[in-house]
Amino acid sequence: xxxxxFIQGASLEDGTRKDLFIADGLIAGFxxxxxSNAVVINATGKIILPGLVDLHxxxxxxxxxxxxxxxxASRAAAKGGFTxxxxxxxxSPVADTAGVVEQVFRLGIDAGLCDVYPIGAVxxxxxxxxxxxxxxxxxxAARVRIFSDDGHCVSDAQVMRRALEYVKKFNGVIAQHAxxxxxxxxxxxxxxxxxSVLGLKGWPAVAEEAIIARDVLLADHVQSRLHVCHVTTAxxxxxxxxxxxxxxNVTAEVTPHHLLLTDDLASSYDxxxxxxxxxxxxxxxxxxxxxxxxxxxDIVATDHAPxxxxxxxxxxxxxxxxxxxxxTALSIIALTMVESGxxxxxxxxxxxxxxPARIGGYVDQGGELVQGAMANLTVFNPxxxxxxxxxxxxxxSRNTPFHGMELPGVISETFFRGVPTVLNAQLVAEKNS
Numbered sequence: 195x196x197x198x199x200f201i202q203g204a205s206l207e208d209g210t211r212k213d214l215f216i217a218d219g220l221i222a223g224f225x226x227x228x229x230s231n232a233v234v235i236n237a238t239g240k241i242i243l244p245g246l247v248d249l250h251x252x253x254x255x256x257x258x259x260x261x262x263x264x265x266x267a268s269r270a271a272a273k274g275g276f277t278x279x280x281x282x283x284x285x286s287p288v289a290d291t292a293g294v295v296e297q298v299f300r301l302g303i304d305a306g307l308c309d310v311y312p313i314g315a316v317x318x319x320x321x322x323x324x325x326x327x328x329x330x331x332x333x334x335a336a337r338v339r340i341f342s343d344d345g346h347c348v349s350d351a352q353v354m355r356r357a358l359e360y361v362k363k364f365n366g367v368i369a370q371h372a373x374x375x376x377x378x379x380x381x382x383x384x385x386x387x388x389x390s391v392l393g394l395k396g397w398p399a400v401a402e403e404a405i406i407a408r409d410v411l412l413a414d415h416v417q418s419r420l421h422v423c424h425v426t427t428a429x430x431x432x433x434x435x436x437x438x439x440x441x442x443n444v445t446a447e448v449t450p451h452h453l454l455l456t457d458d459l460a461s462s463y464d465x466x467x468x469x470x471x472x473x474x475x476x477x478x479x480x481x482x483x484x485x486x487x488x489x490x491x492d493i494v495a496t497d498h499a500p501x502x503x504x505x506x507x508x509x510x511x512x513x514x515x516x517x518x519x520x521x522t523a524l525s526i527i528a529l530t531m532v533e534s535g536x537x538x539x540x541x542x543x544x545x546x547x548x549x550p551a552r553i554g555g556y557v558d559q560g561g562e563l564v565q566g567a568m569a570n571l572t573v574f575n576p577x578x579x580x581x582x583x584x585x586x587x588x589x590x591s592r593n594t595p596f597h598g599m600e601l602p603g604v605i606s607e608t609f610f611r612g613v614p615t616v617l618n619a620q621l622v623a624e625k626n627s
Contacts, residue, residue, distance in 0.1 A: 245277025257286025465513030500591030
């Protein structure tokens with residue numbers, strides 16, 4: 195018999211106080227039945243959100259287990275309030291066949307802490323030339339519906355067009371890493387005053403914006419679905435605004451780190467701030483926040499990108515691109531969007547759970563908190579705070595740019611299919627055992 199839980203005294207995203215009774219993996223009601231033997235969880239002052247859904251996560255397995263594994267990323271997800279992850283395909287071997295996506299899918303089931311949905315590669319070996327086995331991945335046990343060469347741009351317009359046409363057959367979506375490779379050769383950071391002062395090769399905003407503009411036009415031409423990964427520029431927001439005003443079927447995401455951090459941090463030459471796409475200016479940050487608040491940018495996605503120490507603790511030019519994101523994401527959104535008054539918790543639930551679940555077609559995720567719904571939940575205490583410590587993260591890697599920062603809000607419980615998965619001390623102990 196499964197354990198029952200009664201969450202008492204919490205508020206829903208709209209501010210309504212509501213108790214939740216959880217049994218058999220579902221929200222079974224709003225009162226604690228007599229003789230239920232439920233574990234009572236006092237959640238006074240806390241908010242219950244639908245479990246967070248990340249549409250952009252690098253789990254590294256298979257092939258790069260020194261950075262992360264599906265199991266370790268799942269533990270980080272649980273600590274961060276996530277009940278679903280979308281595994282990017284830049285593994286070794288690349289997730290460009292049904293066999294590899296099914297392997298990742300089953301590793302997620304074995305970990306048992308969240309749903310793991312593989313994202314399939316658009317092109318074979320991410321080389322941008324020949325389409326991968328898109329149909330076979332869509333028909334596999336993993337039922338892949340999102341395809342991306344993330345880390346690489348599908349820069350050939352003809353290949354991108356064919357990919358957009360192909361996924362129409364099963365209502366799939368192409369998630370583009372918008373980066374013109376010809377404009378970013380050897381680029382190290384945002385192109386601007388600071389890159390000139392530091393002597394680092396600049397990464398112009400137009401390299402991102404040109405691909406976004408091309409691809410929204412292609413998506414319109416073939417009447418297919420486009421998703422723009424990790425938007426970072428004010429110009430990119432405006433292009434997406436233009437596309438949506440014309441009814442083009444485009445969605446877009448922003449990362450927590452691009453909502454908070456700026457390119458001046460590169461002045462430290464600390465590679466923990468080296469990320470692809472790069473940190474931009476304060477003007478871009480403000481435009482991203484406004485775009486997210488308005489819904490021009492549809493969702494928040496972490497772009498969680500773990501790396502072993504030797505790939506980050508080195509000279510800037512030799513360091514890998516990427517930052518950890520799963521365990522800090524909700525607190526960063528609380529800081530940048532909620533405490534600033536730009537978004538309420540209802541909007542957070544929409545941007546960080548319901549809309550990404552809809553884009554990915556994840557039927558058991560992002561649901562309304564009603565009787566009979568799957569109990570995928572995040573219990574968040576907005577009145578508490580915590581200090582980020584890279585030595586206590588559940589990830590196998592340590593490359594968090596937020597080390598030492600005091601962040602608002604603490605996740606007290608994450609429920610995945612009715613089972614609480616977040617017990618911070620226990621998770622850290624399991625990781626170190």
